[in-house]
Amino acid sequence: MPAPKSRPENEVLDEMQRFLHAAVHDLRAAQRRTGIAAELLLQAGLQVDDKDEERTALAAQLLQGMAKTEELLAGIGRYATALTPASYKMHSFPSLGAVHFALAHLDREIRETGATVSVRDLPEITGDRDRLAELFEHLIGNALKFRGPDPPAVEIEAHRMPGGWLFSVKDNGIGIAPKYRDRLFIPFRRLHGTDVPGAGLGLAICGKIVAAHGGRIWIEEGDPSGVTFLFILPAADGN
Amino acid sequence: MTEHKTKILLAEDNDGDVFLVRRALAKRGLSHELVVAHNGEEAMTWLDAHCGEEKKDSAPELILLDLNLPRIDGAQLLSHIRKSDSFSRTPVIVLTSSDSPKDRQMALELGANLYFRKPTDLASFMDLGRIIEETLKTVTI
Numbered sequence: 001m002p003a004p005k006s007r008p009e010n011e012v013l014d015e016m017q018r019f020l021h022a023a024v025h026d027l028r029a030a031q032r033r034t035g036i037a038a039e040l041l042l043q044a045g046l047q048v049d050d051k052d053e054e055r056t057a058l059a060a061q062l063l064q065g066m067a068k069t070e071e072l073l074a075g076i077g078r079y080a081t082a083l084t085p086a087s088y089k090m091h092s093f094p095s096l097g098a099v100h101f102a103l104a105h106l107d108r109e110i111r112e113t114g115a116t117v118s119v120r121d122l123p124e125i126t127g128d129r130d131r132l133a134e135l136f137e138h139l140i141g142n143a144l145k146f147r148g149p150d151p152p153a154v155e156i157e158a159h160r161m162p163g164g165w166l167f168s169v170k171d172n173g174i175g176i177a178p179k180y181r182d183r184l185f186i187p188f189r190r191l192h193g194t195d196v197p198g199a200g201l202g203l204a205i206c207g208k209i210v211a212a213h214g215g216r217i218w219i220e221e222g223d224p225s226g227v228t229f230l231f232i233l234p235a236a237d238g239n
Numbered sequence: 240m241t242e243h244k245t246k247i248l249l250a251e252d253n254d255g256d257v258f259l260v261r262r263a264l265a266k267r268g269l270s271h272e273l274v275v276a277h278n279g280e281e282a283m284t285w286l287d288a289h290c291g292e293e294k295k296d297s298a299p300e301l302i303l304l305d306l307n308l309p310r311i312d313g314a315q316l317l318s319h320i321r322k323s324d325s326f327s328r329t330p331v332i333v334l335t336s337s338d339s340p341k342d343r344q345m346a347l348e349l350g351a352n353l354y355f356r357k358p359t360d361l362a363s364f365m366d367l368g369r370i371i372e373e374t375l376k377t378v379t380i
Contacts, residue, residue: 025307028336032359033255039361040262061258068255180310190309193252193277 019079022188026200027072034065068194075199078134079187082205085212088128092236095167096122099156101133102140109144115152122158123165124236127213132233135209136169138202139229143171145196148225164215164235170228181219206231245271245375248299250282250316251334252309256357259364260303260334267368269375274299279311283319290325298325301375306335306342314349321350330374334367 041058081087099119103110110117117140125132136156143154153172158165176184176191183189187204190196206229210217215232247264251257257275264271276282282304289297302320306313313333320326332353333346343354353374358364 025336028359029253029255029357032336032357033258036259036358036361036364040364043361057258061255065255190252191278192309193254195254195277 019187023072023076026188027069029194030065030068030072032065033061034069037061037065071197072199075201075205079201079205079208082131082134082208082212088131088212090126090128092124092126093129094122095125095127095132095158095165095233098127098129098132099136101129102136105133105137106141106144109141113144113147113152115144115147115154117154117156120155120157122156123160125165126234126236128209131209131212135206135231138206139169142202143169143173143227145198146173146227147171148173160235161232164232166230166232168220168228168230170226172226175225176219176227178221184219185217242270245269245301246274246297246299247271247301247303247371248274248276248282248285250276250279250302250304250308250313252277252305252307256305256334259358260367263358263364263368264371266365267372269368269372277309279308279313279316281310282308282316283311286320286323286326290323294325299329301371302326302329302331303334303371304331306333306337306346314345317346317349317351330377332371332374 037058041055041062044054044058096119099117099122103117109115140154144152150172155170156167157170158167160166180191184191185203185207188200189204190198190200206217210231210233213233215234217229217231220228220230249257249260251260261273264273274285276285286299288294289299304313304316308316313335317331317333320329320331327350330352331350332355333351334355334357335342335346336357337343338356346354353370355367355370356363358367
């Protein structure tokens with residue numbers, strides 16, 4: 001299996017700096033709502049008038065701020081885990097296993113959205129099964145989150161290529177305008193506001209996981225509706 | 240006679256910050272109508288639909304925008320606003336979490352009237368409402 005190419009140190013440091021700035025920006029935003037809501041709530045709590053509506057709204061802000069901060073920290077932790085190829089445990093295994101792990105984690109969302117996930121003839125591959133399960137979880141999870149009016153339908157396939165397998169994860173959701181596609185794998189870069197759940201790191205993590213396996217991930221050109229993610233993973237040893 | 244409601248466009252993706260702006264306006268007792276765009280593209284589309292002589296009554300009297308917006312960013316949005324016939328003179332307050340002097344300079348060069356860092360405590364939060372009110376007063380004179 002090809003080892004990931006080493007990158008110039010400055011490039012790596014620049015990337016880390018951008019990541020940290022963006023992380024701090026988002027964490028501060030979550031902290032802002034928590035802190036000011038807390039101060040206002042204490043202030044409101046001292047009033048004699050009936051301020052129930054305001055107190056309820058402020059308490060909700062407090063909880064949402066704390067939840068958002070936790071979500072961001074959890075995402076940063078997963079990104080850190082995905083980051084270092086040396087920490088990956090590579091072995092040969094059926095890729096369908098990674099998909100099943102992902103589906104198990106998404107069980108509730110799949111039931112709630114009435115989603116169908118169809119899988120066609122997935123091969124044996126070489127990789128870190130836990131990290132690849134996470135990759136499928138992010139991609140399938142996004143298909144559920146950014147669904148269209150119809151129940152989500154996700155199709156997963158793999159096609160043989162020199163040196164590996166080309167996987168595709170296709171959905172029937174709201175899609176992504178071509179002009180925004182190149183920035184999707186940047187950490188914390190979002191197309192939607194913060195009322196859509198998530199830390200804004202899922203696709204950045206997917207990018208790191210695929211890169212650690214020597215491959216790359218991108219979005220298929222065209223696709224008038226929905227999105228197809230494409231990525232290459234190494235074949236099983238000896239294949 | 241119905242009280243005049245100041246129309247304010249807020250371009251902000253963070254729902255916590257939208258809440259803060261609403262609260263700041265309410266605390267100030269400013270009679271207003273707040274239109275919220277959750278990304279730069281949404282803001283541009285809304286402005287394009289509310290420009291021109293025939294739309295003067297529905298045009299915003301004040302625009303608050305964040306520099307960090309999804310899709311089309313705040314700088315591009317600000318540039319678009321200042322280049323348009325309808326909104327070139329509309330007061331714009333850049334409301335942002337960035338403390339970089341370069342961002343402040345860029346915002347002012349692109350035509351923002353004011354650059355205000357998003358509040359991190361109660362005192363600066365109270366300042367926000369005051370600044371919005373003062374900006375609106377300078378326009379109506």
